[in-house]
Amino acid sequence: MAVTKCICNDRSFEEIRNYANKHQIDTIEELQAREICSCDCQMCEPYVKRMLKTGKTEFEPRNY
Numbered sequence: 001m002a003v004t005k006c007i008c009n010d011r012s013f014e015e016i017r018n019y020a021n022k023h024q025i026d027t028i029e030e031l032q033a034r035e036i037c038s039c040d041c042q043m044c045e046p047y048v049k050r051m052l053k054t055g056k057t058e059f060e061p062r063n064y
Contacts, residue, residue, distance in 0.1 A: 003047055003059045008040035013057035016048060026052055 005012040016037050020026070023034075028048050031037050038045045047059050 001061070003044070003061055004057065006037035006044040006048070008043075009035070009037050011037055013044075013047065013051050013059075017051055017055065017057055020052060028052065 004014075006016065016031065019036055020031060025031055025034075028038060028045060031048065032039055037048055046062075050059065051057060
């Protein structure tokens, strides 16, 4: 099963990527400050960081 969203903020990585692009955000800290993703459990943090680098929005589960 692919990882495709931030669970605690209930937002898909695609939504997060679109928001980041629209607001010219390139760090997870900026997204967290705006409470867009990775604010509670932070389990999606490594995936969001990779999404910001690559633009990909679907990932195989891994141990980061």
